[in-house]
Amino acid sequence: MPDPQLSMNLATVRNGSSFAQMIDDCLRHGVTAISPWRDQVAAVGLAEAVRIVKANGLRVTGLCRGGMFPADTAAGRQASIDDNLRAIDEAAALGADCLVLVVGGLPGSSKDIAGARAMVADGIAAVLPHARAARVPLAIEPLHPMYAADRACVNTIDQALDMAGQLGDGVGVAIDVYHVWWDPNLAAAIARAGRDRRIYAHHICDWLVPTTDMLLDRGMMGDGVIDLKAIRAMVEAAGYHGPQEVEIFSCDNWWKRPGDEVVRTCIERFESVC
Template sequence: MSVNENVEGLSINFATVRQGGSFGAIVDACLRHGITAISPWREHVEAAGLGEAARIVRDNGLRVSGHCRGGFFPAADEAGRRAAIDANKRAVDEAAALGAACLVLVVGGLPAGSRDLPGARAMVAEGMAELLPYARAAGVPLAIEPLHPSYAADRACINTLKQALDLADTLGKGVGVAIDVYHVWWDPDLETQIARAGRNGQILAYHICDWLVPTKDPLNDRGMMGDGVIDLKRFRALIEAAGFHGPQEVEIFSHHWGARPLDEVLATCVERFRAVC
């Protein structure tokens, strides 16, 4: 593609291009490849300074498809749970300043020393209920991201789209879901739950990558689109039939792609987005 030929419908999650360095450097690289939608991580915003990050977004007319990440509500004691709420309020403030479409929540797993999975899920519901009025006042939707069951213990005790939507329904206005193909492609109830989310306007973000066979590391061996077994065109059709037409956000945690030059990664993202997504 020619430089500066805009790629409509594609967003880059900064997890895919952490090797690119600073917030500004990653944005410059995205713009070189015609990518005008991004989803930054809090570490990049913190390093740049919130005011500077917001200025970069504004001056370049960028769309922020999501802000990563909030969550991690369960904790072993009340002090830990209070600290999580405070951290999430700061994340809401950042998302608002950036004009992000949502704050993505990786809700958290078992507190240290715990085996009480239902109790962890209850802490998530309680924490989100406390955070929600603050997020509503800031105009920031909260997007629950269900993670693959392999992450239930340490990262997210919400593991299916149905669980996420049940919680969103309980909490009400201002809560939806971030649907990541890596985490939910295997779910036999997927089609029904995507349609359900669409009926209620609850799809806030859509993340793409691929599932490699074999997967050598469940966290850092995600595939580039087209290199694995997920039927991404069918998945997109389900998402769009449910009414979501926002950016497809490439989020690839990968030792392989993280070691490749930034421009190579972005060029490949654009090529595969056009060919297989």
Template structure:
């Protein structure tokens, strides 16, 4: 594998606001990133709604932060026509919000099986159709859409796109304006990951998310590890994305109910900075 520079650029660190959301609201997170000289931020829609879209955009601009991704669009699957229309309309609003914030992309967590369904092929068809319809609107607004493949353990309830291969296939089928948010927590295990990173290339890699996989993992959603505390060779994969031309941010996204969410957010941000340099 071709490698990039040994140490990451500290200016490319981004914080997904989920990492410190339990103790800080969005205004505090924006201020905290600025104080810690962290340049990137990726907010969630519910946090933006609580602070207000225009106030969020103002605060981000005032602190000269880069919105590396907006969380999230997607959840396209439903067991009724009305449900799919509701998802379509909500996703268009998400695109508009991402535009207002100046985000580099809108991250898509695509949705799993509709309630009561066991038809995974139908769910994946709904996802393809939903992304295709949203992409027409997103292109008009010049907002890139980034599919985030999730670990297969989430196929039923959160996302039935579970590999980079599947995400790349959708990008091939649906065309320009659609790319991938590569989250190592969800993809590190895949034996085809290196090949699919090369296939995606710089053109499709819109975001790069980092954290670590703990052994044992106590909770499938809320027990992600800080970089260096688990088994993912994060530096290897940072080199892999750089080898195909990725020069964007490294976004830390940690859900950690019993550990990092219980700590002082200032400590968490400082740890993100030091671990980013040491392990990314």
């Protein structure tokens, strides 16, 4: 049986399989914790996804994703808020441990990153009462600075914690090693997140050298340069002992392989590398 701390983010098995097929690939190898993406849930229908989760006794360690709050019009910002309210309802229906927020970058032709961050804070504040009522924690995922313009203007754990502290209870961080491994303040930031009790998720993969695509060329654990054991030790020392979620975007490698092979390899690498 695999380590019970292993969770499979279903982005890792995004090879054309259906939601049910991805779950079957996980269960065949004893993996009972998953983190689906909203488009994968929508493809099968929320009610059917909930049925599959409950019928198989699965733990949903997170739902990916909410966020994308900045927009260059008031109507656009409201549309993002409305979509996040729906995402909260979906996470609640699935019993997800948290809703992961990829917060969004610069809207339109803007060059005002401080303004974009303010829009993020305002957007989270607008949906936070609904999230609290639904008992869905919101996990801000800081992304690597290369995504600051188009995907996430929050780029370090410290930035995410500053925002979470201003917003209050129910907002924390998702620590994805792909995005934060480079941070010279990483150990102190993780320790701070632990003291604040705001670590809601831990995502793992590896950083390949060279990286051929900044979005779709993540590595299997052990194939790159991230010290996964060291970061796991930091996270656990900070008090987080929850699942480690394998999240690999790999259009030219792992997404071309059968889900059975991918899941099996994830388990082997988790046990030997992580």
